[in-house]
Amino acid sequence: MSICSLIVNEINLFLPEILSKRNTRILKEDDSYVTEGDILCEKIVKDFIREKFPDYFLVSEESPEENVINSKKDKVIILDPIDGTENFTSGLKEWGVAICVYENGVHNESMLALPELNCYLKTGDIFEKFESRICGISSSLTKEDILKLEPGFEYRIIGCAVYNMYNVVTGSFFSFENPKGAKVWDIIPGLNLALENGLSVTVNNTQYHGELLEPNQKYIFKIQNR
Incomplete structure (x- = not known):
């Protein structure tokens, strides 16, 4: 199973707890929200990477102090633990998790996950393609x-x-x-x-x-x- 899939599986195990923290808002300097759900989701991924993929370094929205240094490493996982926090904290299901893996500066795999909508798209997936305006x-x-x-x-x-x-x-x-x-x-x-x-x-x-x-x-x- 891919790194992205393993990380999303780990997040889904804790999804009820993450959702229970969607109302715990903190207003950031840029006037956007972060919730305890965002922070918990990032912690879950950080702990999982340390245990299962210790040679990878994390670049994540909620860890700005580590990002520039970590992005220079040979193996990098890029994470947005909860994208669409305004939706998340408002009770909307249109929020997601974004994960990307690079090795030696080359893209390895990515995943877009929408857990409450049960929609997932990762590198290598075959899917029905729509036409839209x-x-x-x-x-x-x-x-x-x-x-x-x-x-x-x-x-x-x-x-x-x-x-x-x-x-x-x-x-x-x-x-x-x-x-x-x-x-x-x-x-x-x-x-x-x-x-x-x-x-x-x-x-x-x-x-x-x-x-x-x-x-x-x-x-x-x-x-x-x-």
Whole structure:
């Protein structure tokens, strides 16, 4: 079984406890929430990696002090323990876990997991592909940004990159983009799964080829079905 699958299985074992902590909100400096559920989920993965994969180093949203150093290691696991925390803490099921594994700077495997929706997509999966005219956009857009969107498309704002990435890779969205920028743990699993499945992927307006991205900056991106 893949590293990503083993990590998600471990998270699912503790899912009832994680869900029980969705109302324990803490407001961060950037005005976003973190919950005890986020922190518990990261701890579960950290403990699991230390026990089962001690030669791997973790880059994670909730451990900023370790990320730059760990991203330089030969074996790296990139994690967003709960993506879409605003959804998670509001009782919505559209939140996810993003996991990506790199070895020697080369992508090895990725997974997008939506535990409450029981939807999972990982490297190597074969799935039914849909055709859609729906475009997913980031919830970071302002009202003024939304009014400038290109006409002729259906647009959706869900507030969870994992959910949006899952849908664009499977074809339920025609495209998904964030013109304001997101951190590596939000996007790199979805970017690589999109590449694997033949989608067009740009990062910072340049074609993306699967390279490991630095954890200390944001990246604008667009994924589109051809």
